[in-house]
Amino acid sequence: MAANSYQMQSMGAKPFNHSSSSDAEAEYDRLRDLARQEAGKRSSCFDKAHNAYSSGDGAAAHQLSEEGKQHAAKMDQYNKQASDYIFRQNNALGRVADDTIDLHGQFVEEGEEILEQRIRYAQQNGQTHLHVIVGKGNHSVNHIQKIKPKVEQVCQELGLQYATEENAGRMYINLQGGPATMPPQNAYQPGGQHGGFHNQPQGQQQGGYQQGGGYPGQQQQQQGGYQQGNQQNNGQNDELEKLAMKLLPRIMKKLDGCCTVM
Incomplete structure (x- = not known):
């Protein structure tokens, strides 16, 4: 950059x-x-x-x-x-589910790069969807969400359908290219494997994060x-x-x- x-x-x-x-x-x-x-x-x-x-x-x-x-x-x-x-x-172990990524504290450009890498990694590992915590903008100037518009732009560029969840600070992305129809609330649990990564190495943390360097690709970034x-x-x-x-x-x-x- x-x-x-x-x-x-x-x-x-x-x-x-x-x-x-x-x-x-x-x-x-x-x-x-x-x-x-x-x-x-x-x-x-x-x-x-x-x-x-x-x-x-x-x-x-x-x-x-x-x-x-x-x-x-x-x-x-x-x-x-x-x-x-x-x-x-x-995104430490136990704080987010394996199908979720939290972008709090990132600059817009940083969040964009992390999200793009996370989407590629998730798709390569067979993940069907991704929840993205973007924040509600409560702590931003004029309470305007900064990350969410960029997440929407990334999804549009990649041809992925997305939707704002009931919690306005979270977004749902369908990684398979279909409609952004969220599964039932009890269909996935924090730390569970529903729709997430399968056969993960034991040392890998949830949300695609690996201790000591981030998910593959982020350490290089x-x-x-x-x-x-x-x-x-x-x-x-x-x-x-x-x-x-x-x-x-x-x-x-x-x-x-x-x-x-x-």
Whole structure:
């Protein structure tokens, strides 16, 4: 994911969907705060780089631009750590059923990536449906749901039928392509196997999560995404950098506030 993809806002949402310890909340807030600090340093470097470029000091502009990229990479790294941490907390063994995924505490882009990976993994393992906890938006600015519209978009792009459950903070997705007709309430139990994963390895946690790294695919997302994005940034040539210097102020204004937490 590109370094500019996450624009930090004040945290107006409740990240945990369960009773959590103060230590857990503090750790999540610490990681998000570190990401916000790096975002501020990144923006400062890019602003200074633009000013240096405008004044004809190309060497200083290049140096400041590289510093900005480093702060952007650290911002992505802290955000990925926070995303992985909150996912482990909310989808730990016993907290969700094996046919359920909880996206509380994720930025919209993070939730989208996790959901797409989870759907692919579920389909490959014969799961017929998926319950997605998206939140009601009670803790969001203006009480507007942030994750749900993105989940709907993902389903539409994948050709999957979905429905809002009686609990407005949950969605039901038919992974087989048919109508989103939910099974009877007592047809599935937390931790049960109805419509979920069959013949799972014993070490696998519910909701497709594996202890120590997330469900298959998420660990690569969390650990490999930072390195890949950093290599792509370093591969930009000087001409693109000069163009970015000219366009950067307008781009940053458009990006400000684009990402919100659920």
